[in-house]
Amino acid sequence: MSPPENLNPRVRVRYVSPPQPVITPNDFPPRGRVIIGELPDIVLLNIFRYYLDVSSQHWPRLVHICRRWRCIVFNSLQTLHLQLFCTHGTPVSKTLGCWPTLPIAVRYGGYLELDPPAPEDEDNIIAALKQSGRVSSISLTLTNSLLEKLSSIKGLRPFSELEDLVLLSRLGDGMLLTLFAAFLRGPPLRRLHLTRIALPGLLQLLHSSTNLVEFQVHEVFDSWLSPEALTNALSGMAQLQSLSFHFLPTMNYRFVRQSSGRVFLPVLTRLDFRGNSRCWERLVARIDAPRLGDIEITISNEDIGPFPGLRQFISRIEIHKLHRQARILSSDRAISITLTQPAPACLKLQLSCEPLRAQLLFMRIVCDRLSASLLNVEDLRISTTRQSGWVDGDYSGWRDGLNSFTSVRQFHVAGNLSTDIVRSLPFKLQIPPYYWDKTVIPSMHTLYIAQPGPWHSPLREAVVETMVSRRLSGHPIAVEYERLCNINESCGTGPPSRQVTIEMLSDDIFLNIFRDYLDGAPRTWPTLTYVCQRWRQIVHTSPLGLNLRLYCTYRTPVLKSLDCWPTLPIVVQYGGLPDLDPPSPEDDDNIIAALKQSDRVNAISLTVTGSLFGKLSAISEPCSELEELVLQSRDNMQLTLPSTFRWGPHLRTLHSTRIAFPSLPQLLSHSHDLVDIQLHEIPSAGYFSPEAFANALSGITNLRTLSLHFLSLPSRRNYISLPPPSGERVVLLALMFLKYRGTSKYLDSLVARIDAPSLGDIDITFFSQPTMDASQLGRFIERTGVQTPLSQAEVQTSGDAISISFTSSGTSTPLRLQISCKQLDWQLSSMAQVCDQFSPFLSHVNHLRINSTRSSSEQDDADGGQWLELIRAFGGATDFPIAGELTIAILCALGLVEDGNTIVLPSLRHLRIENPTAMNEPSWDGLLSFIALRLRSGHPVQVNVPFKLCHICYAGFREQKGLNHHLVDKHSRVLCSYCRDFECRPGDEGLFRDHIRRTHPDVAVKDDHVWKYDSLTPDQLDSLVTRHSFLETPETSASSIMVRASHFTPNRNPMVMNDSQWDGLLPFITLQSRSGHPVQVNVTFDQCHICHASFREKEELYRHLADKHRRICSYCRDFECRPGQNRLFRDHLRRTHPEVAHDDNLVWKYYALTPDQLDGLITRHSFLDTPDPVAPSTTLTAPPSQ
Secondary structure (H helix, E strand, C coil), rough: CCCCCCCCCCCCCCCCCCCCCCCCCCHHEEEEEEHHHHHHHHHHHHHHHHHHHHHHCCHHHHHHCHHHEEEEEEEHHHHHCCCEECCCCCCHHHHHHCCCCCCCCEECCCCCCCCCCCCHHHHHHHHCCCCCCCEEEEEEEECCCHHHHHHHHCCCCCCCCCCCEEECCCCCCCCECCHHHHHHCCCCCCCCEEEEEEECCHHHHHHCCCCCCEEEEEEEEECCCCCCHHHHCCCCCCCCEEEEEEEEECCCCCHHHHHEEEEEEECEEEEEEECCCCHHHHCCCECCCCCEEEEEEEEEECCCCHHHHHHHHCCCHHHCCCEEEEEECCCEEEEEEECCCCCCCEEEEEEEEECCHHHHHHHHHHHHHHCCCCCCEEEEEEEECCCCCCCCCCHHHHHHHHCCCCCCEEEEECCCCHHHHHHCCCCEEEECCCEEEEECCCCCCCEECCCCCCCCCCHHHHHHHHHHHHHHCCCCCCCEECCCHHHHHHHHHCCCCCCCCCCCCCHHHHHHHEEEEHCCCHHHHHHHHCCCHHHHHHHHCCCCCCCCCEEEEECCHHHHHHHHHCCEEEEEEEECCCCCCCCCHHHHHHHHHHHCCCCCEEEEEEECCHHCCCCCHCCCCCCCCCCEEEEEEHHHHCEEEEEEEEEECCCCEEEEEECCCCEEEEEEECCCCCCCCEEEECHHHHHHCCHHHHHHHHHHHCCCEEEECCCCCCCCCCCCCCCCCCCCCCECCCCCEEEEEHHHHHHHHHCCCCCCCCCCCEEEEEECCCCCCCHHHHHHHCCCCCHHCCCCEEECCCHHHHEEECCCCCCCCCEEEEECCCHHHHHHHHHHHHHHHHHHHHCCCCCEEEEEEHHHHHCCCHHHHHHHHCCCCCCCCCCEEEECCCHHHHHHCCCCCCCCCCCCCCCCEEEECCCHHHCCCHHHHHHHHHHHHHHHHCCCCEEECEEEEECCCCCCCCCHHHHHHHHHHCCCCCCCCCCCCCECCCCCCHHHHHHHHHHHHHHHCCCCCCCCCCCCCHHHHHHHHHEEEEEECCCCCECCCCCCCCCCCCCCCCCCHHHHHHHHHHHHHHHHHHHHCCEECCCCCCCCCCCEEEECCCCHHHHHHHHHHHEECCCCCCCEEEECCHHHHHHHHHHHHHHHHCCCHHHHHHCCCCCHHHHHHHHHHHHECCCCCCCCCCCCCCCCCC
């Protein structure tokens, strides 16, 4: 990009948004051709925008044309999204000095198909990056010399406006790059692509980049990035749409136990993974993406596992349960299974391996795991391009994979293995003592195969055999031969067609183009009429097809526009929303002039001001064609519209804020097409009774959203009446969202007259009242779509309100109840009244969480009894986390002495305190009293007080951030990138250089600082270590138990501990916790290493392993390996599967193996057949008192 020669860099440019003039056909010359100089500025601006969408780098060309074009461009910098592009050959210093202060895009490679920066470009790159406050995009290919200059930059400010970061390394696979701290602040970052680059601070960067849309990491080692740490970093990215991971295989793969929590990514639509199957399993086990449509998984050439997490992951995505087409492709290098239709769902699973037997095993396992997704597949296509490696006569591999396609009607077979595939269709299953014929793909109607060669070809014989066997079995099929056409035959051999110009397009094609264009910019349709007479005629003759509207908005001369344009529907837009400007006094006459065309007004979005309100009485006729009405009162004024303001039966959307409609129920009774009703901040003058409102809704069958917000209700109680019988209630079949703010009695009377079976989202806020009436509300919820059990409830208290949110398995909140009140005692008593009337509904809640954002000094007169009254309503809760500033008050309440045998939360098993630093001595006493009471009553609980602990030195931290800094500062190691055996400690830079010379001479010869020079400066030594080493940081590990350190074991046999021993143990725990030296008390049980079930004796554990956890051979599923039979399983592989045994030295070559080698052998060649895991044993338990 070169700066303009005739532009003075000292001239100040004033950025003023140009007014949008109203252009009518009378302003346009009547002749067919248009001179470009006659086009108005707004048309030129739209032309510039379309031009720059394709070639954004060439905007400086526009300013060189003429002074007028230059003014248009410089006055619309933000509209045109202008940027200064620094690329190959750009004089950056000169460019930054003469152009306006625009965002900078640094583009020197970044992708494999782009050229890397030349040596003369490196100074320009550094000059551009030093303008860190303006850099919005970086796309860079890192070379050796550029990396040295980047590491030498000092005093660089953070890239506060960076949105795109694309980095590619050309220094070798898995090169570790220490990114300077300026990149580690990225809230605006939206796109991050890394290829062959491992960033030590990547997780910290992801935690701060909450606006990320695309994230791609390619060609790095899977041991460098933990899937658990990666998914935790993605937890706050609500806008993430694309994920792509390509991992290189490594031998240092470590297994990490999976966590039970999942990360919810609401808008993720694409997932691309390539690497180890275990890494893939750990990754998808932590992801929940309901909109994920495009999935592509490539598993590297390794042992084929059972993929236990594949079925659970796919089952959480609804769109992948409706696939109609499946494609299987087998080649010499890989096999892939692709499920498509309906769009945009696409699931592709691929295994990179050469043996066909392993490919067919992969196909069988995948089809078995995806059996639920294959139920609707009607079109199956198999294509093979293999040249060798197939054993004639063995068709079981194809047969086992095809058994899952039970609904296929069309079966296409192509390739050089078509004969073997067709021969696998008819077979007899003979397993003594049972003998029967089983048909593969029983629903198949037509078989499509390639045209066979000679008459007695094996393929034709296989087809005849299949047709005969299918007819005898009662499943006849038709066979159609497909002839492979040559591309020259389909395209013809004639001369190429002549070039097509835009004038040759038909009117229908133009109409479709105009329709797509106006879908994104409906207001700009007059621009199309200015191009030529033909375009104008197409637009004016298709007003319905193009959905044309006349838009009356700010500074629009309405009378002039109505006279010169055709008779089209009118849209009046002057505000209507809080973030839009209200109309000015000059616009009042234009608004009234537009509203007087009542039979043409289609939509109204209006902010009613004081001057405009006095003129609305001039509207006497109803708006008969009105479909959308949005009204808002300005400056908190409460207005009552005149009775002459009415609408017709076509209204679909009604939104109002601080507006009162006289006789609203009568107006709604004639609006049968309403879909959305939102009446907010209703004044007292606009009051309507619940009975009249329910009757008005009786004819609105398409209503989906209903929202009522009252400012206050009148003192009269005439809306309180007996509920009608069930047969007289109004049924709203389409209602899906209900929001209310007001008194409980009004809502109780309203919902008693309504049935909404499809309702799935309820948000209710009650005013502060002495008595809460919600009996009818509880019955109403039982009759709605929210009747499915909601297993999770969260109680939140603040200085203004208390609320309860009900969810189910981490989904959105379908039910939320809130009470607006400031005093805590009123909050607790009011919510307890509501919960008492919801007791049948609350019995399904098994996870109760209480969180408070108000300070402990704002507890008012609330006592422990009020907390217990609220908590008792959730009698079925098994998990009880407590967080916030009122944790002490809740724990003290739990420690109160109970009367009789009544137990708070009798089903409780886990109690978690999420803010342990706020606990004081009374709270610890209350907690210990609660634990002792539960132990004596026979209802023991596990109490968890989390601390962030270092798993290496057991240092404690309150926040995860402090733990991360501790791991980096104290336990990080600098290792050689090539052998990973040499650790470079501070001061050992010279020894590291000698290590490279001795151990890796091939690398040392390529680096002058290693091989050529004898003496180096400290900065050069640091740079040398950075290039040839990587920083290994241990993974974080935080405890979630009340006390930590495994040095105290009170009893190897907890079943003989009595009450006195337990009473002596609890004060010891309290003393250690208060002194800042917490300990973990281990009451030892024998635990299953798979499901963590606890047993008193070893014999019970062995019996559990034999009954619950069976390992089955992955190839035949006939051999069952129980504990202690590892060597028998090895002999089974040698006898039954010799082709597998030859590929594994531990099976075939070596005779004596260690127990660990035997366990690894079984893991590779078998899969675990186990039922649902048993819940783990608690950390602190005791039997009932004797």
